């Protein structure tokens with residue numbers, strides 16, 4: 001069949017530059033609309049031509065994925081073009097190209113016009129024209145517009161950390177030099193987030209969160225992006241609702257403590273936080289999004305790779321826990337469930353104060369996940385004993401660097417016993 005196209009114009013209140021700037025940071029889009037649950041970077045760099053993105057959408061109320069390649073990213077004309085490589089669309093269309101162009105309104109005045117264009121080749125006459133998909137993009141555009149107009153930097157739930165004003169307290173606006181009336185957009189410019197260096201642990205967690213979303217992937221962070229904010233977070237603009245989805249408030253008391261504590265290593269705490277929400281992209285989760293991938297564990301190949309398998313019952317993880325526990329809790333050799341692990345971190349004993357348990361747990365979870373990614377992406381197989389040595393080294397370094405803080409000054413002796 002021949003190539004056909006349909007298109008639609010959506011009037012929005014956000015300016016063209018700002019809208020385009022937001023969309024091209026695809027990793028942040030899930031925060032602004034309940035129709036997009038996540039965007040992972042599979043190859044390349046965020047916002048760069050040739051990069052490959054994995055969108056997790058909610059289309060007609062159903063989860064759906066689309067693997068797209070960025071073909072055009074024109075910052076002057078505000079154009080983004082995505083070619084669909086894989087996903088349900090490819091069952092009905094031979095080719096599918098989505099183009100978004102943001103223009104100034106024809107008659108001048110505020111706001112802008114978003115033009116969505118779909119160019120496609122149907123596999124046969126029975127396949128419908130993608131009108132519902134076009135309508136989907138209209139809805140998404142409107143929600144993002146609302147989000148960009150409304151989201152308050154200080155008061156909205158635009159990150160999983162909750163309202164920033166609660167996180168940083170009343171001195172926050174002064175520390176970050178952002179007035180209380182600021183919108184989220186005020187915190188970034190065309191090159192990235194523009195916040196001053198963090199001066200507190202809370203400000204640091206905010207930075208950790210933002211930078212994890214922002215930076216191109218490195219080995220370690222590769223898989224974090226999935227994260228529904230990512231994290232993380234979303235409607236017109238019910239970020240509060242997304243927040244509830246991500247983290248029902250009644251659970252707060254049970255896990256906040258093992259995740260964010262004073263003296264935690266930010267990257268470990270962050271990983272723990274995502275793991276605890278069960279939002280790490282384990283193969284079981286990816287498969288539940290409709291990805292056609294094997295679901296067996298990357299470390300043992302014997303069971304389905306769920307969070308609880310990977311970190312608790314997998315033989316690889318079990319060997320790590322046995323080594324860890326042999327140092328600080330001789331009465332125990334393993335854990336049976338994730339919640340049992342969390343409960344254990346809250347216990348306190350002379351030999352193993354809670355803070356040491358949390359430190360060790362976060363480091364272990366981090367390194368198990370890192371090794372899982374190593375096995376998956378680099379086909380690198382490392383023994384649990386070697387991983388434990390890395391965990392051991394990292395814990396010693398952490399304790400050493402915090403030895404002047406009171407809860408940390410006795411930990412080295414306990415860990416080295």
Ligand SMILES: [Zn+2]
Nearest residue numbers: 297299300314
């Ligand atoms: Zn396993």
